[in-house]
Structure formats: C-alpha cells, structure tokens
Amino acid sequence: MVRIKICGITRIEDALAAARAGADAIGLVFYPASPRAVSPTVARQIIRALPPFVTSVGLFVDASATEVHQVLAEAPLDVLQFHGNEPAEFCNQFGRPYLKVLRVKPGDDLNALAAQWPDASGILLDSYKEGVPGGTGEIFDWSLIPLERNWPLVLAGGLTAENVADAIARSAPWAVDVSGGVEQAKGIKDAAKINSFVQEVKRV
Numbered sequence: 316m317v318r319i320k321i322c323g324i325t326r327i328e329d330a331l332a333a334a335r336a337g338a339d340a341i342g343l344v345f346y347p348a349s350p351r352a353v354s355p356t357v358a359r360q361i362i363r364a365l366p367p368f369v370t371s372v373g374l375f376v377d378a379s380a381t382e383v384h385q386v387l388a389e390a391p392l393d394v395l396q397f398h399g400n401e402p403a404e405f406c407n408q409f410g411r412p413y414l415k416v417l418r419v420k421p422g423d424d425l426n427a428l429a430a431q432w433p434d435a436s437g438i439l440l441d442s443y444k445e446g447v448p449g450g451t452g453e454i455f456d457w458s459l460i461p462l463e464r465n466w467p468l469v470l471a472g473g474l475t476a477e478n479v480a481d482a483i484a485r486s487a488p489w490a491v492d493v494s495g496g497v498e499q500a501k502g503i504k505d506a507a508k509i510n511s512f513v514q515e516v517k518r519v
C-alpha cells in the first residue's frame with residue numbers, strides 16, 4: 316500500500332476532503348513566499364479539524380530554528396518537512412520525525428545525498444526548478460531514482476491521477492505527495508481530483 320500525502324492545504328474543507336478520500340497525511344506550507352502559505356493559527360485550526368490517524372506535516376524552506384519553534388508552539392505538527400539547505404543537525408533538533416527534500420538534478424547520487432540525513436523518516440524527491448523550492452507542478456526524470464536504496468522514498472513533483480500509476484511502477488515509493496495535481500487554483504484543492512488521485516493510488 317503506497318501512502319498518500321496531499322500537500323499545500325490552506326482550508327479546513329480541503330483537509331477534510333483529503334481525509335475522507337483516504338489520504339494518510341496533509342501538508343501545511345510555512346514558507347511566506349508561497350501562494351499556499353498558512354499562518355500557524357490557520358494551521359492549528361486545520362489540524363484540530365482533522366479526524367484521527369491523519370498525519371499533519373509542516374513544510375519549511377530554510378526557516379530559522381526560532382521560526383520553526385514558533386510554529387510548533389502554536390500548531391501541533393506531527394512531522395516536519397525541510398525543503399531548503401537544512402543540514403541534518405538542524406533537522407534533528409526539534410524532536411519530531413522529519414522528511415528531507417532533495418530536488419533532483421541529472422547526475423545526482425541520490426543514495427549518497429540521502430545518507431547525509433540518516434535520521435530522516437524519509438527522503439522526499441521533488442523536481443528541481445531554479446528559484447522554486449517546491450510545489451513546481453512539474454515531474455522529473457523518474458529513471459534517476461535508484462531502485463536499490465535503504466531509505467523510504469516519498470515521490471513528489473507534478474503527480475496527477477493520470478501519471479501516478481506510472482510513477483509508482485517506475486519508482487516503487489513508500490508514499491506519493493501531490494499538490495498542484497489536485498488543485499483548482501493554487502492553494503484551493505478540488506475534492507473530485509483528490510478522490511481520483513487517491514482512488515488511482517489505491518487501485519495500483
């Protein structure tokens with residue numbers, strides 16, 4: 316069973332649509348420049364509205380430790396997700412499980428890179444786009460993903476209900492992560508697209 320995270324949630328109704336569809340996790344973006352950014356107060360409201368057993372994941376891009384602690388003081392996130400240049404020592408300091416994001420470029424040795432975060436719960440592979448730290452809506456070359464690896468892969472980047480079966484077949488991920496592929500506008504999810512995506516993952 317491939318797990319599913321619906322990322323870039325900004326509204327309670329979208330979080331509930333994800334939960335009802337059968338998603339395992341939702342992502343909340345704490346990167347002010349993102350059109351999907353939420354405040355800690357809104358994040359708290361969304362997390363409190365979630366039914367049990369749906370994991371809340373907080374996304375950060377080179378935030379300071381103080382900023383991460385400030386978010387955690389208000390929003391009880393289950394998991395942290397680091398999209399910037401955060402070294403392992405930084406990621407380890409919050410006492411929460413975390414995902415480290417690697418934005419994939421041709422020539423990357425992904426096993427060697429993943430080994431730099433040995434305590435990460437998983438490594439999220441996303442598309443590289445200059446100046447865009449995440450939520451690109453673009454796929455990357457899945458043949459660059461090593462099939463022999465000793466870390467849980469969370470696959471992201473331009474996934475949709477139409478391409479996710481192929482992506483799973485090619486990369487055998489632990490989980491898939493989608494944002495733009497289940498939206499009607501940036502930060503506004505589409506319940507029908509969420510349902511289609513989740514159904515397709517469960518089908519394969």
Ligand SMILES: O=C(O)c1ccccc1NCC(=O)[C@H](O)[C@H](O)COP(=O)(O)O
Binds near residue numbers: 374376472492
């Ligand atoms: O969504 C954003 O705007 C964003 C901004 C900064 C860091 C991360 C961000 N989003 C991350 C994600 O939504 C997902 O982890 C991933 O990038 C998949 O996005 P998509 O390609 O749109 O499916």
